[in-house]
Structures are given as C-alpha cells and as structure tokens.
Amino acid sequence: MNTNKSYNTIKFEMQEKFGVVTINRPTKLNALNEELLGELKELLVDLHTDSEYKLMGLIVTGEGDKAFIAGADIQEMSDMTPSDAYRLGQLGQQVSMLFESLQVPVIAAVNGFALGGGCEMAMCCDFIYATENAIFGQPEVKLGLIPGFGGTQRLAKLVGRNNAKELIYTGRNIKADEALRMGLVVRTFPSKEAMMAEALKTLKHISGNSPFAVSIAKKVMNEGIDLTIAEGLQLEKRQFSGIFSSEDMKEGTRAFLEKRAPSFKGK
DSSP: OOTTOOOSSEEEEEETTEEEEEEOOGGGTTOBOHHHHHHHHHHHHHHHHOTTOOOOEEEEEESSSSEEEOOBOHHHHTTOOHHHHHHHHHHHHHHHHHHHHOSSOEEEEEOSEEETHHHHHHHTSSEEEEETTOEEEOOGGGGTOOOOSSHHHHHHHHHOHHHHHHHHHHOOEEEHHHHHHHTSOSEEESSHHHHHHHHHHHHHHHHTSOHHHHHHHHHHHHHHTTSOHHHHHHHHHHHHHHGGGSHHHHHHHHHHHTTSOOOOOOO
16 A cells, blocks of 8 residues: 555545544535545555555544534535435445444544534544544534434434434534533543544554454444344354454463563464
8 A cells, every 4th residue: 555645635644553544625624525535435445455554543533623524515515416415425334334344443533523424424433532622413404414424323323312313303513521421422632632642542552452352342343233132142252262263362361371461463
C-alpha cells in the first residue's frame, strides 16, 4: 500500500503502527459527499487487502475543531433521484461496513458536530471518544429523510431501542455529556489534542495484547450482537476452542508461566 497517496477529501497518515484518517472538507464542516465516501472506500479496501501493511489500529477524526462530520452534503443530495439516493446509501453503508469489519481496533475521535452521516460513521467504529464540545444527532427527519448509512440499525444497539427512537423521531441533537450517559460515547476530553493523545495511547495499550486474540474477540462480538444468547455462546465456544491452535495463545500462556513479557506474532 502506498501511504504517500494523496486524496482530495481525506488525509491518511501513520503514527508508528497506527493509522489516522482525517475527514478533510473543513469549509463544508467535513460533510460527506460521494467523492469523500468513494475515497474512504478506496482507502479502507486497501487497509483490508494489503497483507504487507502492518496496521495495529486506526483513529478516525475530522479536520479542525468545529466538526467531525457535520452530516451528508445536503446540496449534493437535494437533486438526487431515488436511484441516485440508493447508490449513495449503498456506498455509505459499504464504507460503514468496511470500518466495522477491519480486524484491528478502530476509534472514532469526535470533535464538534457528528450529525446524520457523521454520527453513523462514528457508530461503525469500535468505540467513540469525544471532546466536551461534541454534538451528536440524527436530524434527518427535519429534512424529510431518514438515516441511510446505518443509523436506524446501529443507534438502537448502542443506546437501546427507545432512546434511539426518541432521538431519530425528534431529530434533536445531544451534547457529549448526554451521549456519554447513554453509552454512545465511552470517554470525553477537554480538547481535541488530549483526545487524540489518549486515543493513540489506548491503541498502544491494546497492541501489547495478542493482535490475533483482539481480532477474534472483535469478530465474535460483532457477529454475536444479532444472535440469541444461545447462538452467541455457540459462536464464542467455537472461536474460543479454535484459538488454542494459535501461536499467540501458546506464546501468551508460556510467557505467563515463565513470568516474562510475551512476544506476540499476531497469528
């Protein structure tokens, strides 16, 4: 993968073993348009398929202090036909699934507005950190629309069905402290700088564990959320037993017994 590749609407850089994706349309409050979603998809496909790329984690944030992603680009959407909207929704959902299915941890670092498609992109990450000035919401009904990039599905799973319905039906925005109480956000920070530093620190901490075990835990949790508890336990049992054949399991248990730090290989 060429990490020096340039994009028009996003930026990607490596900080040690960790990637940082920055949504980069600050004059439009980082609003999602078709070009931006296309570039995100291209980048994420590369991250999924490049076997030589040693990514250990990913942070997603927005350029500037005003917005993570203020929503979809309404000007672009205003003249769309139903077939145009179908293609846009499909693209947005593909991007959300590519974020969600990355084998490494993905942290949304939300600064400012995360509305509509912005809230949806944050929710497809493993968890959300936010600055104290962050604003979340799914205001689509105010425009005669509904969420189209996964909001009707993911929000209920994160904050509960009734909270999700109240937020989507009213279209109201919530501040970071309310999002934290609801469980949408896991931690808040006084500044973007503090948030980004802690997100990187968290990824470094996670990378000290078995990358293979973390990836399997992520897979089981993502797949299990739509299963009954009995089905989920069967899935967990299969993956739990299967991991006993991994090099990381053998190294981790051996290192514990030998009272030394493990040297994980991620396999």
